[in-house]
Amino acid sequence: MSHPVDPQTPAISLLILDCPHCATKTAWQGNAHRPFCSARCKLIDLGAWATEGYSIPVDDPHFAQPDEHENDV
Numbered sequence: 001m002s003h004p005v006d007p008q009t010p011a012i013s014l015l016i017l018d019c020p021h022c023a024t025k026t027a028w029q030g031n032a033h034r035p036f037c038s039a040r041c042k043l044i045d046l047g048a049w050a051t052e053g054y055s056i057p058v059d060d061p062h063f064a065q066p067d068e069h070e071n072d073v
């Protein structure tokens with residue numbers, strides 16, 4: 001729809017970054033979803049992070065408790 005880069009914005013304050021999710025060139029200025037290009041990429045990326053967190057049993061007591069006899073490695 002509208003181009004994210006404002007041609008009247010001074011180059012010194014015009015920061016362009018790649019969306020961490022889809023690598024789209026995105027203007028930092030005025031971007032409510034930065035560093036993502038859009039709310040969609042933001043939600044997808046955060047959703048993937050949350051899902052990944054759930055898949056890793058970091059709170060599993062079988063892994064969380066170290067062997068007391070080998071605790072001074």
Ligand SMILES: [Zn+2]
Nearest residue numbers: 019022037041
């Ligand atoms: Zn994106």
